[in-house]
Amino acid sequence: MSNVVVLDNGGGLIKAGHGGDRDPLVTIPNCLYRPLSSKKFQHPSPSTSEDLTSAAVRRPIDRGYLINPDLQRDIWAHLFSSLLHVTPSSSCLLLTEPLFTLPYIQRTTDELVFEDFNFKSLFVADSPSLVHLYEASRRPEGLVSKAQCSLVVDCGFSFTHAAPVFQNFTVNYAAKRIDLGGKALTNYLKELVSYRAINVMDETFIIDDVKEKLCFVSLDVSRDLHIARKRGKDNLFRCTYVLPDGITHTKGFVKDPDAAQRCFTVDDEGSTPQPSETEKDVVQIDGTEEPTSRKRIDMTKNEFDLTNERFLVPEMIFQPADLGMNEAGLAECIVRAVNSCHPYLHSVLYESIILTGGSTLFPRFAERLEMELRPLVPDDYQVKITTQEDPILGVWRGGSLLASSPDFEAMCVTKAEYEELGSARCRRRFFH
Amino acid sequence: MLCRTTCRFLVNLDHDWLELAVTQLDACFPDKGRSHDLRDLAHERESVSFTVAMEEERRMSTRTRKVAPKMVAALASSDNRTQAALARLEALENDNAGIEHVENHDDDDDASLDDDDDVYIQKKQLKGTKRKTRQAKALEDARKAPRSFFELLHEANLESLPPHVPSYLRAAVGPPSSTSRRHFCTVCGFTGGYTCVKCGMRFCSIRCQHIHDDTRCMKFVA
Numbered sequence: 001m002s003n004v005v006v007l008d009n010g011g012g013l014i015k016a017g018h019g020g021d022r023d024p025l026v027t028i029p030n031c032l033y034r035p036l037s038s039k040k041f042q043h044p045s046p047s048t049s050e051d052l053t054s055a056a057v058r059r060p061i062d063r064g065y066l067i068n069p070d071l072q073r074d075i076w077a078h079l080f081s082s083l084l085h086v087t088p089s090s091s092c093l094l095l096t097e098p099l100f101t102l103p104y105i106q107r108t109t110d111e112l113v114f115e116d117f118n119f120k121s122l123f124v125a126d127s128p129s130l131v132h133l134y135e136a137s138r139r140p141e142g143l144v145s146k147a148q149c150s151l152v153v154d155c156g157f158s159f160t161h162a163a164p165v166f167q168n169f170t171v172n173y174a175a176k177r178i179d180l181g182g183k184a185l186t187n188y189l190k191e192l193v194s195y196r197a198i199n200v201m202d203e204t205f206i207i208d209d210v211k212e213k214l215c216f217v218s219l220d221v222s223r224d225l226h227i228a229r230k231r232g233k234d235n236l237f238r239c240t241y242v243l244p245d246g247i248t249h250t251k252g253f254v255k256d257p258d259a260a261q262r263c264f265t266v267d268d269e270g271s272t273p274q275p276s277e278t279e280k281d282v283v284q285i286d287g288t289e290e291p292t293s294r295k296r297i298d299m300t301k302n303e304f305d306l307t308n309e310r311f312l313v314p315e316m317i318f319q320p321a322d323l324g325m326n327e328a329g330l331a332e333c334i335v336r337a338v339n340s341c342h343p344y345l346h347s348v349l350y351e352s353i354i355l356t357g358g359s360t361l362f363p364r365f366a367e368r369l370e371m372e373l374r375p376l377v378p379d380d381y382q383v384k385i386t387t388q389e390d391p392i393l394g395v396w397r398g399g400s401l402l403a404s405s406p407d408f409e410a411m412c413v414t415k416a417e418y419e420e421l422g423s424a425r426c427r428r429r430f431f432h
Numbered sequence: 433m434l435c436r437t438t439c440r441f442l443v444n445l446d447h448d449w450l451e452l453a454v455t456q457l458d459a460c461f462p463d464k465g466r467s468h469d470l471r472d473l474a475h476e477r478e479s480v481s482f483t484v485a486m487e488e489e490r491r492m493s494t495r496t497r498k499v500a501p502k503m504v505a506a507l508a509s510s511d512n513r514t515q516a517a518l519a520r521l522e523a524l525e526n527d528n529a530g531i532e533h534v535e536n537h538d539d540d541d542d543a544s545l546d547d548d549d550d551v552y553i554q555k556k557q558l559k560g561t562k563r564k565t566r567q568a569k570a571l572e573d574a575r576k577a578p579r580s581f582f583e584l585l586h587e588a589n590l591e592s593l594p595p596h597v598p599s600y601l602r603a604a605v606g607p608p609s610s611t612s613r614r615h616f617c618t619v620c621g622f623t624g625g626y627t628c629v630k631c632g633m634r635f636c637s638i639r640c641q642h643i644h645d646d647t648r649c650m651k652f653v654a
Binding site for chain 2: 056057058059062063065067099100102103104105161162172173175176177178179183184187188191192195196202204221222225228229307308309312319320321322323324325326327328329332333336
């Protein structure tokens with residue numbers, strides 16, 4: 001029984017490993033970067049502690065689709081030989097592709113797999129069906145597996161899809177897409193910080209880190225904006241991030257991690273006097289150095305403050321119209337996706353919404369989504385949102401599960417079949 | 433350099449229009465180099481390509497012009513405000529904000545001592561070290577550069593599929609149901625109630641307006 005390589009080819013991160021494992025062996029960024037210290041583009045390594053300041057980036061995937069097969073071939077070659085230690089010619093490949101991939105891109109991917117790497121066979125899956133499979137298997141008595149149906153909301157790097165899945169097949173005609181993802185969020189944060197504090201337009205990885213550590217989703221934007229305006233201690237959201245300087249520390253860090261958590265002390269009733277009282281104690285304990293460090297940004301240390309950007313950046317997914325984009329927000333996207341399905345499915349779909357993808361890791365994402373979705377859904381339907389335990393690896397784990405199923409071998413397209421029939425005929429097997 | 437910036441954003445890059453613009457520019461700037469600049473810019477890598485339909489009867493010309501799709505909509509309207517707004521949105525999908533122009537030099541001129549770098553650094557061995565003409569260099573760049581997503585999308589011709597077939601274009605979620613939107617001040621991020629008269633960006637107070645005027649009024653506009 002040949003081994004199966006499960007490869008989740010994402011726009012941001014590549015997750016790769018052997019079928020049947022619980023976790024992928026390798027999770028690296030799907031790009032080549034060139035840090036300031038070197039002149040050539042190099043492969044990212046899983047455990048890197050080098051300085052990624054002003055690293056130029058080349059990505060083979062643009063807007064979610066693979067448009068640069070040469071670059072991808074290079075990345076995969078490095079992945080297979082140095083990181084995974086597999087020989088492609090004796091393995092099957094389970095590859096993920098986004099929905100609605102163009103035929104041209106499908107053809108180039110097939111060429112890449114069969115002709116450049118000589119895999120024995122290939123199976124192409126799309127992310128919603130894998131997520132559904134994984135979630136159904138995790139809870140065999142739950143609604144998802146009994147009804148064989150769920151709505152997968154995938155907020156990835158390049159875009160966000162809301163796709164219903166029925167009987168393990170993605171319902172193609174009902175899937176809806178918002179063209180915003182982690183990349184756009186990071187770029188937006190870069191733009192805001194560059195305009196208001198320090199020019200960080202080149203620092204993709206550093207601002208990614210800032211976004212992951214400091215941004216959260218607010219439940220009430222106007223109230224939070226009001227709080228963010230306040231000065232000094234009353235401003236619960238102000239946080240400083242220190243950029244790396246290459247000498248003392250090569251990675252950036254949040255200046256005061258406890259201060260970053262203060263934003264969660266604001267509760268729904270907006271009772272702000274309470275948090276500020278507890279803060280006074282904190283300030284007194286820390287002594288005299290706290291007030292001075294908060295008053296003045298130390299320009300020599302390359303740091304910047306974030307107040308309202310912390311929650312305005314993820315706000316983009318819920319209301320793209322804030323930026324001027326003529327697209328509906330996530331809640332409406334879900335409603336439109338469900339409405340495009342058969343009416344019998346509506347109630348089941350609303351009860352089994354699964355959130356996946358790296359951009360759902362913002363704190364309070366699910367709460368906010370439920371809050372926005374509830375008014376849009378008819379009263380007799382229940383709305384239940386489940387988050388995966390690990391949204392980034394969710395698709396990979398589904399793939400691993402699929403790869404270890406007994407009839408997986410029969411589903412693949414072998415190299416001989418590909419050479420005889422060509423890419424288009426083989427693709428029809430996969431139904432998408 | 434004025435020529436370069438104005439030419440970069442030519443509206444309606446129809447072939448005829450392009451020729452007209454070229455002849456006009458030739459008249460304005462008798463320097464011969466200018467019109468070549470224009471043609472090179474047409475080849476130069478931007479985000480999207482447009483196939484130019486010369487006339488109805490003829491085959492669609494495969495000569496591609498590259499303009500970002502949102503920029504086309506923006507440039508089609510001579511309104512500063514839409515231009516600025518759409519240019520900002522287009523900037524959200526960039527990979528490298530400021531380093532783009534340096535890349536080309538590095539790829540071509542970097543002497544690769546490494547064997548496995550010839551994937552990108554496909555050195556064309558010219559006879560002798562003759563300096564490549566601009567046109568040859570542009571052709572080589574066009575051949576080497578991977579086709580952008582919008583080119584592929586356009587070529588796939590998804591509009592011609594029958595309506596029951598799901599496709600990339602039909603999967604887009606579409607406009608929001610209510611056109612009322614919140615406005616945020618572009619300078620400080622809080623609620624912005626006022627609009628700049630010239631470029632249409634929002635601000636919240638006089639202080640923010642001064643900052644906006646000093647720094648980036650009209651900056652995104654061509």
